[in-house]
Amino acid sequence: MNVVNPDTLLEELPGNVFADIERCLNENNSWQKLAEACINGYGDNMFRGCDIKDMQRSVSPARMLLNKFMQMNLQVNEFQALCMLKDNSLVHIHNKLVTNVPMQIYSPEEDMKLVYKLNETIELVVEVDGSPLPTCQWYHNNQVVPGQTSSTLTIDKFGVHHEGVYHCLLRQSLKGEVSEMASGKFCLSVKPTPPKIVKDLPEEITVIHHEDLELTFEVEAYPKPEDYVWYKGNARYLSTIEPKLRISHVDSLVAGQYHCEVQNDEGSCSTRKASVTVLGSALSTSRPQILRKPIANASYNVNDWVHLSCRVQCCQPVTFTCFLNNELITSDGKEIIIQSSSDKDEYECKLSYEITEDNMERLDWKLKFHFEAASSVDRVLTPDVDVKVKPEYGKKTYTARNKWALLVGNSDYSAAKKLTAPFNDMMALADELKKLRFRVLALTSLKEDQFRNALRNFSQLVQKDDYVVFYFAGHGFSVQKFDYMVPVDAELISEQAAVNLGRNEYKKMQPSHCIDVDTVTSHLQSANPALILYIYDMCRHIQSNVSSSKLPDSSLLVDAKANSYFIYATSLNYDAFEVEDGMSCLMKQLKSIIGTKVSVGQLGQRFKELFRRTKEVQERQIPRTEGDLAEPRSLTDDACPTAEDKAGVLQQWQRLSSVGGGTEEECDVPSCTDQRMCAGML
Structure with a gap:
């Protein structure tokens, strides 16, 4: 690379630099791409078609092209701009000249909401400048899009799975310093489209008696239909969740015309009507008659077995099929055991099902069984059997030694926007x-x-086997995937750096004056408690142009x-956003479920499901949960302090809580509106 002044004229370039550019332009006819871009009206420098023909006849077409540029008194920065006009195919020539110009994004200037049709x-184009030219990496919902490292992202056959938020992360190495900058967001969604049949049902279909029938079609629609309603003749027959109807062990009663709306x-x-013919049936007046319906116990615990049985009478041999939540299940010899027997014209099926915690999590704690008894000419279904399982964590009961919570709500900032929600949210969470x-x-x-004093002193209360909740609400930001919480007295960076960083105030904070989340983790993990729940209610915008010396200490x-x-x-x-009632979007949803008797992992999943219904911030705020918690511990678990605790940390707590006017028995929250009192406690 050759470092030059951006205002330098091409004719003033050193001879070896000029020769290097000439050689690159002659390779693969790159000179012609550049000349044609000028002829097609880009920029202020245009040639005629005859000029290109003259260049083609020259021993060095690139030299003739450069001579014309020099006649126009073209500067280095203007030449670099021309190299970016032809589908980024001349980037390698652009980078032959380095002018040490910081990167700058020209488009998009703000976040964009875009709606496209299916297929x-x-x-998506990001217009960027800088020398050396920044590298690009596209992200979809904060996940890397493999192979997409150009300033243009092309999506072929746009579909529902492409919906979401895209942005481009730019990285530039300038004078030995690496800086990053994120483009505005492209929020893509599919244009609502009424259903359209793209592959219809067959007009006629023939099936052999006792075989399976499957009717399928393809439909294009957005939003995706919630169900598909099938009709036999003019009577409603069945609803399915996909454009497919499957009927097992068909008999003569299946024959008829079917269509789906x-x-x-x-x-x-609506689909066309498909005429179904059943061959080889032998009609009989007999059909299986249910003698004993399956009956479940009043309730079960995790690790119990459910034992159900069904008995029918029929003059024809009978086969049984078992269903769980309307899905076919078969015997695996371990967690599911199905046995059938017969005695003359009576047939019985016994089902044994083990209730495991994994199965209950997968099935959302819902168990509904039914049996199907089929003869050669007909079949019957038993009524559904609902099995109630107590939401316990197996046979093991988890307890905490002590249960502690440190809540920080920063509202009254001196150098950033004052916030309303943190104090309200902190008190609401404290009550729960x-x-x-x-x-x-x-x-x-x-x-x-x-x-920092609060973290240090609070962590001294925490011991092995305790439960701990840490909560922060206030301004925040991220630097190279490190998250920072902003104290109320955090200082701004320099005025010029603030201008480069953009529109958000909390992007202008000095990381060295803020608290990174790893500091919290380091303090609270030191005693190896049984459970730590971290709740961070803050923005996480990426702040660039921060030197590595200001990042957290790896120790x-x-x-x-x-x-x-x-x-x-x-x-x-x-x-992260606040809502109109003076509460954050996170706390609005979390406070309603935090007292639920579920594991912390389930609590996080339910929170995200509830958050999806927050219409005010859809696509603008997407919560995230993660963790390595290995046991299904719950915030509702009981606390069992030791005798040593009652004479130790609990007495320390009683002295601390009395400063705020509470008692140890009440577990009251100290009043924290007086900063002098806060300083005294810490």
Whole structure:
């Protein structure tokens, strides 16, 4: 690479640099791509068609092209701009000259919401400048899009799986320093489309008696239809969740005409009628008669077995089929055992099903069984049997030694936007945790030194086998995948750097004056508690142009201990929002379920499911959960302090809580509106 001034004229370039550019332009006819771009009206420098013909006849077409540029007094930066006009195919020539110009994004200037039709081909373009030219990497919902490293992202046959948020992360190495910058977001969605049949049902279909019948078709629609309603003749027959109807062991009663109606919010359509003929049936007046229906116990626990049986009478041989939640199940000899027997004209099926925690999690704690008894000419279904399982964690009961919570709500910022929700959210969470017998320390508007003191002193209360909740609400940001919490007295960076970083105030904070989340983890993990739940209600926009010297000390990182779970209000490079009632979107949903008797992992999943219904911030705030918690511990588990605790840490807590006017028995939250009192406690 050759470092030159961007205002330098081409004719002033050193001879070896000029010769290098000439050689590259002559390779693969790159000179012609550049000349044709000028002829087609790009930029202020245009040639005539005859000029290109003259160049083609020259020994060095690139030299003639460069001579014409020099006659126009073209500068280096203008030449580099021309090299970017032809589908980025001349980037290698652009990079022959380095002008040390910081990267800059010209488009998109702000986040864009774009709607496209199904199967449409689309292009997302980021217009960027800088020398050396920044490298590009596209992301879809914060996940790397493999192989997409150009400033243009092409999506062929746009579909529902392409929906979401895209952005391009740019990286430039300038004078030995690497900086990153994220483009605006492209929020893509599919244009609502009424259903349209693209592959219809067959007009006629013939099936052999006692074989299986399957009717399928293909439909294009958005949003996807919730169900497909099948009709036999003019009578409603069945609803399915996909455009497929399957009937097992057909008999003569299956014969007839079938069609399916499809509907979404945009419209409806219907398939043609398919005429089904059943061959080889032998009609009989007999059909299986149910003698004993399956009956379940009143309730079950995890690791119990469910034993169900069904007995029928029929003059024809009978085969049984078992269903769980309307899905066919078969015997595996381990967790599912199915046995059939007969005695003259009576037939019996016995089903044994083991209730495991994994199965219950997969089935969302819902078990509904039924049997099908089929003879050669007919079949019957038993009524559904609902099995109630107590939501317990197997036979094992988990307890905490002590239950602690440190809540920080930063609202009154001196150098950033003041916030309303953090204090309200902190107090709402404190109320819910007190109901679960947590001892809660809630602090508001902490300065940096108060924040660090709070962490250090609070962690001294935590012991092995304790449960801990840490909560922070306030401004936040990310640097190279490290998350930072902003104290109320955090300082701004330099004015010029702030201009380069963009529109968000919290992007202008000095990381060295903020608290990174690994500092919290280091303090709280030191005693190896049984459970730590971290809740971070803050923005996580990426802040670039930060030197590695300001990143967290690697000595703070701790080994994973299979005891942690994280709930982030939003994903990396996304905002977190407040709602009109003075509460954050995270707390609005979390406070309604935090007292539910489920594992912390299930709590995080339910929170994300509830959050999807928050229409005010759809696509703008996407929460994230993660963790290595190995045991199904719950915030509702009981606490069992030791005798040593009652004379030790619990007395320390009683002295601390009395400063705020509470008692140890009440587990009250100290009042934290007085900063002097906060400093005294810490």
